[in-house]
Amino acid sequence: MMHHHIMTRISSFWFLAAGTAALLASCDMLPQRPTPKEQFFLSEVKPILEHNCLVCHHTDSHPSGLNLTGPRAVVASRRGRAFVVPGRPNASLLVTAISRSGSHPKVMPRLDMSLTEDQIAVLREWIQDGAAWPGGARGRLVAKANPER
Numbered sequence: 001m002m003h004h005h006i007m008t009r010i011s012s013f014w015f016l017a018a019g020t021a022a023l024l025a026s027c028d029m030l031p032q033r034p035t036p037k038e039q040f041f042l043s044e045v046k047p048i049l050e051h052n053c054l055v056c057h058h059t060d061s062h063p064s065g066l067n068l069t070g071p072r073a074v075v076a077s078r079r080g081r082a083f084v085v086p087g088r089p090n091a092s093l094l095v096t097a098i099s100r101s102g103s104h105p106k107v108m109p110r111l112d113m114s115l116t117e118d119q120i121a122v123l124r125e126w127i128q129d130g131a132a133w134p135g136g137a138r139g140r141l142v143a144k145a146n147p148e149r
């Protein structure tokens with residue numbers, strides 16, 4: 001009798017534990033801690049893109065084909081040229097575009113408006129380090145007002 005009782009308790013404990021873990025995982029209530037590379041994206045890269053690019057690059061129908069609202073941006077390309085080539089900033093069309101200046105017709109973020117040297121260096125470093133971009137809510141970008149304009 002005693003023995004039976006203990007077994008019931010043990011099995012209901014595991015049942016509860018497994019059920020809780022499955023629930024938390026499915027509800028995204030236990031988000032994984034960002035890796036250091038994801039953290040670099042979140043604290044350094046995301047604000048630059050949100051303040052300088054998202055006002056235009058926020059849909060799949062953007063004329064450039066570059067939608068910067070989520071991680072699919074790092075696998076997108078234009079006429080065979082990848083916007084981001086992880087590990088190779090010089091081969092990335094995104095870096096080419098932000099490195100243009102002055103009156104180039106496709107200077108980014110816009111005519112006569114370039115990112116600072118520091119901001120360009122951050123984006124280059126991010127791509128050099130593999131272009132981590134976490135999924136889920138944290139990896140979703142929205143336009144933010146740019147105080148410098």
Ligand code: HEC
Nearest residue numbers: 052053055056063064066078083093094097106108109110
């Ligand atoms: C004012 C709106 C606007 C802003 C802000 C903007 N873009 Fe663009 N972007 C465009 C348009 C429009 C095109 C398509 C230009 C064309 O093909 O003539 C484009 C094209 C591009 C391209 C493709 C360039 C090429 O040579 O094919 C890249 C890469 C790009 N943008 C990145 C960015 C990044 C990164 C930012 C932020 C630093 C940014 N853009 C900010 C409107 C914008």
